[in-house]
Amino acid sequence: MMNSDMSTLSLSRLVLEMQESATLKMAKMARELKAKGQDVIDLSLGEPDFDTPAHIKEAAKKALDEGFTKYTPVNGLLELREAIVRKLARENDLQYTPNQIVVSNGAKQSVYNLCAALLDPGDEVIIPAPYWVSYYEIIKMTGGVPIIAYSNIENDFKCTADQIEALITDRTKFILYSSPCNPSGSVFSYDELKAIATMLQSYEHVLVVSDEIYEHINFADRHYTIASMDNMQDRTVIINGMSKAYAMTGWRLGYIAAPTWIAEACTKIQGQVTSGATSFGQKAAVTALDADQKPTIEMAEAFHRRRDLIIGLLEQIPLLLVNRPQGAFYIFPDVSAYFGKTAKNGSVIKDADDLSLYLLAEALVSTVSGAAFGNDRCIRLSYATSEAKLKESASRIEKALSQLS
Template sequence: MAFLSDTLARVKPSPTIAVTNKARELKAQGVDVIGLGAGEPDFDTPQNVKDAAVAAIAAGKTKYTAVDGIPELKAAIVAKFARDNGLDYAPSQVSVGTGGKQILYNALVATLNPGDEVVIPAPYWVSYPDMVLLAGGTPVAVEAGIETNFKLTPEALEAAITPRTKWFIFNSPSNPTGAAYSAEELKGLTDVLLRHPHVWVMTDDMYEHLVFDDFVFATPAQVEPQLFDRTLTVNGVSKAYAMTGWRIGYAAGPKTLIAAMRKVQSQSTSNPCSISQWAAVEALDGTQDFIRPNQDLFKGRRDLVVDGLNACPGIDCPKPEGAFYVYPSIAGCIGKTSKGGTQIADDETFASALLEEEGVAVVFGAAFGLSPHFRVSYATSEDQLTEACARIKRFCEGLA
């Protein structure tokens, strides 16, 4: 349609949202579907956070706020970065947006010019490349495959950087793989970045508190303080606090960048929801006692799913360090034919046949930039996960 912009033609709708919507549609039609596509915790927002939101409504805190966050929330974010990451920011270095996605998009829109490149490890969260394209930049995907546990090597990062590189987008623990970088592994990447002072770092730490097996989380500016002045450290309350629908993300970085992001937000959404901001204050300042039990819950689910998928012929599922995803390879299934008659040519046909024949909704790996894989979100009940793994095993056993 000629009326639509050329820029829009460069991007595609979110495949993860598409899979989730398809599962919902089938369920509404009475089909027995287990949805493993949604990236959100299945438990409720903590009661103290909900109570803070109700109190804010009762107190009439329902008006416009400062464009990029109320002072109380910025103070809570400053305290969080100091407490959890050893990073010292001022409130003027903090931006609050309508979810982490807006924070990332604001930063890219505020900084990218045509021809600017953004290095993104693949597999990647589906929105990174498309946000870069919408902002006028060029995404440069760099493969980090199963042979390196889905972690980018310093050598691969070095090879991807050019004089046109403006940003390096980093996500640990990772969506879609759950892979998390230790401080030592991260130091290998930051050493490369020190040699390229024109490259800025955008680190998406949304799954910081979802790590397992005594893994210790680290973030780039913490590991290498010399990168502090060219790092945007992004986080939010969606995952750790089960607040996906509240839509609060935040970041801290250099004042000039934060001011530019504020300008973008002032002409798009203006402030995030005032009630959600007050709820986020309580989330960050209030008790954190539920985080460890939630980690243990997700760890049990991870182990269940990894064991279940590795019992499926043709599937190889590494055990990740964090988040609530696994990213199994289906290399052993390619070229076979399902009981329903579908030839498994790639991970997209695998996922489509799995949904049609067994009622299990997963996201195919090509959506994340690395095939042949698929992503499972294990942020659902153990009963559902056990049944899903049984169905996937039955599907794989039926391939010939």
């Protein structure tokens, strides 16, 4: 047996420089407190509280019973890629072929594949802030440089085409955003997307990666994708998946629709990393996409009611600045008016991290600091939970905040 000198053993610089996912970290802290018997309300995780609809589960069971348990093609079952092509035509008025689709183990892996496929060291990716936590870390992991386009609650957390244009350089590879947005819930309107598409006509070297995983949770309007705008489909990658629309977070199924050269590159990467998504899960995804979309519509309606409820409750808290999200299931209030205030134990709330930890300790409500999403004046609350829990958490938050002086 080899003798190892512990002082020479080390982790990679990659992992040492990587931030742990802030959302998963807060959820873990909440779970630990719960395990100690504390009555924690968890508003930190981005996960529908609904169960996967029964007909989707049945399709997976049937596939298992039929012995559908082997490797599938790396880029996904043809049957599923065809169902995705149908979905894109039906819902987004976009024409794709199955070889432009790559099915992965969740949209998170789709983001990783894309960054690994497109970025050389030093290449820049423009990400409008607030952004989904993983974008920043995945770009860094794959050698890219995240370039942030900032926004705040006054402009509904939406940066403009002009702001993005000001950040474009020769090294810009793509722009990456989610709309509806995690964490703000903001949705780019048709006109806002059109302005970005028009601006990009002057920058042929820049692609768009449009994360549309919250597509169906949109309270404002129908969903618009930049891929459907003039000259954009050939330079846009759509990311989507089953997690949010079908309450299938644990199934780990996401996909991209992309120009063929990008889809082929992502397949090449996936072929060396995961070999593709779970076989029987893919069968269930075909059913999810092809069947009646009523369960998805009903879940979106429930999120809409909860959004109105949580806005109404949080707006009553004196110093909170509450946004009015048009989609997803998050609210992103500006809590900066509490910075500098002191808790009963004498500790001072310096920033959103402190406030989020204070709410966990004092109100037993877990939220996520906006710092991880590129906005350190806000906290993110997920309202993917029951109305009773939302009411209880708002009243606990109000009480805890009123104790700051």
